[in-house]
Amino acid sequence: MEKTVLTINAAINAPVKKVWEMFNDPQHVTKWNNPSPDWHTPKAENDLREGGNFIYRMEAKDGSFGFDFGGTYDEVKPHERIAYTMGDGRKVHATFREEGGVTHIIENFEAETQNTLEVQQTGWQGILDNFKSYVESN
Template structure:
């Protein structure tokens, strides 16, 4: 019997900061609002985060001109402090994020199930842009 291979998308970045700082900025709602968008014409006016197994999170991502917004939300399924976050989005897609300390650097590696509305390439580009924005924000925050 054959099993279907599940398509996933991966994005990653190596951040010039220790894992404790990276983790805090990734998980703190006030910090999340500062970096969770792919381009400068978007922002994140709301973020809530209960980082524990069965805890929930929600971040509102919105165009600054008010033309569009959506909530990115889910439930945590696994949390290992400074190392691993897994969650399930409202539509059932799964996301896994690993944080690997490499000296004074931290590698953030995200793998996620794609949605069906946008191309794989568009989704990968969008998530990578957000991760790149995160990297820039962390590295500029002294």
């Protein structure tokens, strides 16, 4: 069965070195990793290397729902590319490219079957948009 791959992207007004650090450092991840203001990430762990694992705890701020989001890194090319396999086996690829002080991130991720494609696209894009705002304001 062929997997559906969704794509999100952002152009961030910051150099790739800063973008990379804020994208991967758990102290930063806990500040931007949410799709909307009513969600947060109270805990993040990240072993950014091929074969390393990450796990982020995402929760509704009202305590009504929460889940762990994690995976294993398949490829890490600093300031260029991250590929990982999520805990449920889906693949994600993120590329980072700087042009004139603007860093472009493109993420491709395999869709899951519990939520509509639109819900997944909106949620993942919301997280990336929140990341962009966080980087540009810090």
